[in-house]
Amino acid sequence: MADASETFVIIGGGLAGAKAAETLRGEGFTGRVVLIGDEREHPYERPPLSKGYLTGKDERGSAFLHEPDFYARAGIELHLGVPATAIDRERKTVRTADGTSFRYDKLLLATGAEPRPLDIPGTGLAGVHQLRRLPDADRLRGTLASLGRDNGHLVIAGAGWIGLEVAAAARGYGAEVTVVEPEPTPLHRxxxxxxxxxxxxxxxERGVRFRFGTRLTEITGQDGTVLAARTDDGDEHPAHAVLAAVGAAPRTALAEAAGLEIAGPAEGRGIAVDTSLRTSDPDIHAAGDVASAQHPLLGTRLRVEHWANALNGGPAAARAMLGQDVSYDRVPYFYSDQYDLGMEYSGWAPPGSYDQVVLRGDAGRRQFLAFWLKERRVLAGMNANVWDVTDDVQKLIRSGAPVDPEALADPSTPLTAVLPHP
Structure with a gap:
């Protein structure tokens, strides 16, 4: 167990880092806690950036994790707006851009991810957006409102979760929306x-135009302002604003420079951690978007970029730093709000991993559950406008037991009755 003379340093002022700091105090750690973040904002959650705050339903303050005075009351030292620049593992120090050096006994890397850029001409024009940070949402919210008033056009590169949520928000303001996506459907991967x-x-059905099987090749404009977006099929689409929503890359540069192990597929390699979120250095942990974790339930290395992973991973890492026995085996979970649709997804079932999709309910009425199966075992489940079923869905996934697909599809059969009883 840690003692009062120790210093725990957290790099990353997002949800994972802030929840880790909160957990350290909640678990009784009385030593020094230092939270370093490269943003000037106090720690906040990211879902409102593409959901309630972006749509205009919620105030800006709804995104913040705590009241500003929480950190001083909890004895958590905030160092905001100055990024960490180097980790010296031999001396056990972290250096920041202003030249400050912090010695640590334990270190948590919660550096998150950053949007992948569009590597095409025209991205420097006014009206080209990305959405990762609160100031991005401030700017995009104003743009969407302006597009709605002026019957303007928004082109979105990418039909992932961010692209679709922004498309829904834009239509809510009255903007025209075109989504360009190289895959054959949204969320294909x-x-x-x-x-x-x-x-x-x-x-x-809400008026969004899709262009599948294509990519943006150029954004054109005049006097620094966006006028159109061109795709590789030769088409030109009117655009008064463009959103780059082509994924995010984990921020591993600090870890790589420090010689920590990096693992995972080429398009999203993260900091390699074990089931207790410990890196290749026993005094350094990693959590949230940047961590490529060995998942004890799924039996594979997984990097998850969703809110729930930061919410739960930060506290798990904090407990492991305190010497507690931790096995981080949370079922991956995320949620999305688009128009009048609310959905939750649990599990992990990328294309190629499953052999059957089972529907329960009425997809036409936007009220159903979907399950992805492999050899009759549930890999993942999604509930759309059906609530209070996440625990049961996750029990099906955790069981690893074969189920009857017909019973799974039958709304009259409780999910709790689908699993075989011993």
């Missing part, structure tokens, strides 16, 4: 074509 088609229809 996340939920596959079967449910990807559902989201395509959801947005098409």
């Amino acid at each position: 996340v939920i596959g074509p079967e449910l990807g088609q559902f989201f395509r229809e959801l947005h098409a």
Whole structure:
């Protein structure tokens, strides 16, 4: 167990880092806690940036995790607006851009991810957006309101979760929306074509235009302002604003420079951690978007970029730093709000991993559950406008037991009765 003379340093002022700091105090740690963040804002959650705050339903303050005085009351030292620049593992120090050096006994890396840029001409024009940080949402919210007033056009590069949520928000303001996506359906690499088609229809019914199988090649403008976006099929689309929503890359530069192990697929390699979120250095942990974790339940290395992973991973890492026995085996979970659709997804079932999709309910009425199965075992489940079923869905996933697909599809059969009883 840690003692009062120790210093724990957290790099990353987002949800994972802030929840880790909060947990250290909640678990009784009385030593020094230092939280370093490169943003000037106090720690905040990211879902409101593409949901309630962006749509205008919620105030800006709804995104913040705590009241500003929470950190001083908890004895958490905030060092905001000055990024960490180097880790010296031999001396056990962290250096920041202003030349300050912090010695640590334990270190947590919660550096998150950053949007992948569009590597095409025209991205420097006014009206080209990305959405990762609160100031991005401030700017984009104003743009969407302006587009709605002026019947303007928004082109979105990417039909992932951010792209679709922004498309829904833009239509809510009255803007015209075109989504450009190289895959054949939205969310193709996340939920596959079967449910990807559902989201395509959801947005098409609200007037969103899709261009599948294409990529943006150039953004054109005049006097620094966006006028159009060109795609590799030769088309030109009117645009008064463009959103780059082509994914995020984990921020591993600090870890790599410090010689920590990096693992995972090439397009999203993260800091390698074990089931207790410990890196290749026993005094350094990693959590949130940047961590590529060995998942004890799924039996694979996984990097999860969703809110719940930061919410739960930060506290798990904090407990492990305190010497507690931790096995981080949370079922991956995320949620999305688009128009009048609210959905939750649990599990992990990328295309190619499953052999059957089972629907329960009425997809036409936007009220159903979907399950991804492999050899009759539930890999993942999604509930759309059906509530209070996440625990049961996750129990199906955790069981690893074969189920009866017909019972799974039957709304009259409780989910709790689908699993075979011993």
